[in-house]
Amino acid sequence: MLSPGTHVRVRFDWPETRGPCHIRTPHFIRGAEGVVERHLGRFPNAEDLAFARPAALLDLYHVRFDQPAIWGEGRAGDALVIELAETWLEPT
Amino acid sequence: MNILQTASHRLLAAIANLLAEKGIASAQEVAHRIALTDAASPAQGARMVARAWLDPDYRALMLSDGTKAAEAEGIPMRGLPPLGVLEDTADVHHLVVCTLCSCYPRAVLGYPPFWFKSAAYRARAVRDPRGLLAEWGTVIPDTMRLRVVDSTADYRWMVLPQRPARTDGWDADRLAAIVREGDMIGVTFPAG
Structure with missing residues (x-):
């Protein structure tokens, strides 16, 4: 499990280009670097649930991103906080 | 038969029958859930906020486990997504959006306002949140x-706003009456 403060990168991956899928990771955050704020629990993988497939439990994290860094505009210090499953996160 | 051209009430009846036949959900269970959903309103969330402003123990419970805090106010949470509560302070303001669809803390706030699902709100909330809020008259100080x-996944989020000045000595009912829907997702501040 990732502990609070861990620096992570969201996988730069586009499963929608490979066929039908259901994804809970927004486009705008893929490839971005953020910091784990806290572990939110373990939840069945929504990408499988959507197709009624057996869904493994995945660790879900609240991850904080620097908002101006994502868009190239905005006020320093503002943040985006997003729920992301462990399968989308890699250590930096 | 083209499913896209079938009358929606027939599709609904077919799905309801299938759920019942397969033992997934009976007509009574579906009706019960619809009744709970229709009964939910921002007044429920406002009661929680007012109680948290008055009772430090309840505030701590709300911040650590929103679902338990809602249940402590008699709000049915069984089978619903966990509720997370975001604490506003003098230094931090929270805004809730679901950029992927329309996830909303319905159990405690009821149906979302119509614009919550709009592409404009969802896009601007993450890209230009201060500009968006300013159009509501909600100016976030530079400090x-x-x-x-x-809200991309399994949680639903509500905001515990700051208690306005000039409300000293107010009881829970009077406090709850000033807490609006928008205050609990961060698009407005409680007026006081």
Whole structure:
């Protein structure tokens, strides 16, 4: 499990280009670097649930991103906080 | 038969029958859930906020386990997504959005306002949140950090706003009466 403060990168991956899928990771955050704020629990993988497939439990994290860094505009210090499953996160 | 051209009430009846036949959900269970959903309203969330402003123990419970805090106010949470509560302070303001669809803390706030699902709100809340809020008259001071919480997955999020000045000595009912829907997702501040 990732502990609070861990620096992570969201996988730069586009499963929608490979066929039908259901994804809970927004486009705008893929490839971005953020910091784990806290572990939110373990939840069945929504990408499988959507197709009624057996869904493994995945660790879900609240991850904080620097908002101006994502868009190239905005006020320093503002943040985006997003729920992301462990399968989308890699250590930096 | 083209499913896209079938009358929606026939599709609904077919799905309801299938759910019942397969033992997934009976007509009574579906009706019960619809009744709970229709009964939910921002007044429920406002009661929680007012109680948290008055009772430090309840505030601590609300911040650590929103689902338990809602249940302690008699709000049915069984079978619903966990509720997370975001604490506003003098230094931090929270705004809730669901950029992927329309996730909303319905159990405690009821149906979302119509614009919550709009592409414009969803896009601007993450890209230009201060500009968006200013159009509501909600000006976030430069000294305050803004945290935009995107409900992408399994939680539903509500905001515990700051208690307005000039409400000293108010009881729970009077406090709850000033807490609006928008205050609990961060698009407005309680008026006081």
